[in-house]
Amino acid sequence: MADLPVHTIVFEILTRVPAKDVGRSKSVCKQWYALLSTQDFVRIHCSRSLVSSNQRVLLIDDLTCSVHPIIFQSNDYGPSSIVTFPFHHHNNDVSILSHLNGLLCVYLNHTYELLLWNPTTTAFKHLSTPDSHGFYINNLDAIGLYVDADDDYKVLHIKRRSGVLGVYVYSREVDSWRNIPFITRQEYLSVTPC
Structure with missing residues (x-):
């Protein structure tokens, strides 16, 4: 053979x-x-x-994270599998900000840190740096994940601080942040309710 x-x-x-x-x-x-x-x-x-038998939902509550199969016939969840958080956190501390192909960008509420986390493999990466990159402030920042033309996973972080807008991109391949020049109109810099 x-x-x-x-x-x-x-x-x-x-x-x-x-x-x-x-x-x-x-x-x-x-x-x-x-x-x-x-x-x-x-x-x-x-x-x-993407077949229905492979669809799962990730649920996070106080201390646990669980993965449930979706039962489309009854619009319900099947029995769960518990996924342990591989990183230190407090109760109600983890928020999912963005996801792409099973990779999650999460935010730790007590430290303001951003992490990339794969709940399937439990691998994770802290994105915070000593020069203040990778820290997220709720209601001021925006986060997105994408893949560039070179198949590199990127985290887009838009920060609004004291009337100044900063746009930063983290490269998973290079493992570093860089500033992206961004010109915007003044009305985007103020915090106003939608």
Whole structure:
């Protein structure tokens, strides 16, 4: 029996397995790690996970985080799996600000820190830096996640402080923040109720 090409194993077989198993498969070898980390793999895996039997909802309450399958026939949730927070937090302290392909940008209310967190693998990354990047203030800031043309996950952080608007982008690949020049009209700088 001939050996299967790696590309077939990765893109025809591993795109059909649960995300947790994909995470484990990254440790097989450097080639698999590189292939399983591409945006093409993520897109194919996500599209194959979009069948109703694979849909899940993440619920966070005081001390726990749970993942429930969605039962579309009854518009209800199935039995939960508990996901432990791998980072230090207090009761009612974690807020989800943005999500993309299973990756969450969360905010710790007591420290104002931003984190990237994958609840499936429990891996996380603090985005705060000594020079005040990666700190979020509720009702003043906005956060978004996106993937750029080079398949790098980015966090867009728009900060409004004392009438000054700052736009910053965190690169997961480079593991650093950079300031983006942004010209805006004065009315966007004031805090007014919608």
